[in-house]
Amino acid sequence: MNGDTAVAEPITRYATGQLMFAGFMVVANWAILAILTSVVSDNMISSSQKANEEDDRKQRDEMYVQRVRRLKALFHEIDKDGSGCISTGEWHSMLQDRSLRRELIDATGLCEDILNDYFECLARDARQRRQAQVLQEGRVKALAGCKELEKLLEYDTFIDYLKYEGHSADKRSVLQIASQLRYVEGHLERHIQEQIK
Numbered sequence: 001m002n003g004d005t006a007v008a009e010p011i012t013r014y015a016t017g018q019l020m021f022a023g024f025m026v027v028a029n030w031a032i033l034a035i036l037t038s039v040v041s042d043n044m045i046s047s048s049q050k051a052n053e054e055d056d057r058k059q060r061d062e063m064y065v066q067r068v069r070r071l072k073a074l075f076h077e078i079d080k081d082g083s084g085c086i087s088t089g090e091w092h093s094m095l096q097d098r099s100l101r102r103e104l105i106d107a108t109g110l111c112e113d114i115l116n117d118y119f120e121c122l123a124r125d126a127r128q129r130r131q132a133q134v135l136q137e138g139r140v141k142a143l144a145g146c147k148e149l150e151k152l153l154e155y156d157t158f159i160d161y162l163k164y165e166g167h168s169a170d171k172r173s174v175l176q177i178a179s180q181l182r183y184v185e186g187h188l189e190r191h192i193q194e195q196i197k
Contacts, residue, residue: 070107075155085152123151
């Protein structure tokens with residue numbers, strides 16, 4: 001490939017040898033050109049794909065920030081007592097109000113049934129909240145008027161969970177849930193055994 005044809009002199013004395021040598025040179029050059037082209041093309045495709053992924057991520061982040069802003073404004077409007085939580089009554093009144101329901105559905109991109117599922121999964125009754133958290137003074141006052149069985153949903157928690165809407169659960173997440181279920185099961189069995197004694 002460096003222009004030195006001395007190694008091919010024995011076959012270039014004949015016309016067929018010269019044709020074979022010329023054919024070899026053409027095919028070898030094409031092969032090298034094809035390899036270089038594929039490497040360059042692959043690099044261009046991968047860098048283009050990375051740029052597209054980065055643009056998609058930025059767009060998702062911007063949409064999430066806008067979603068958070070809209071939802072916080074909506075929840076602040078609904079949260080009459082300023083507790084940072086939406087009660088069951090406030091949730092149902094929001095869904096009964098046509099414009100508020102439309103705004104919630106539009107801001108989240110979810111249907112009403114899925115929103116109700118989120119509320120049921122994330123909301124806790126007031127007694128659970130008192131037992132599970134060390135409450136700040138302002139929240140204690142806000143919870144003081146709640147009925148024991150009324151569920152409360154912290155809207156910051158709701159918004160945080162919406163960020164991962166549509167994402168698949170990985171094995172680690174499933175293992176964490178299984179671990180928590182085993183813990184609750186063991187705790188429940190001990191509690192039942194203590195009650196039996």
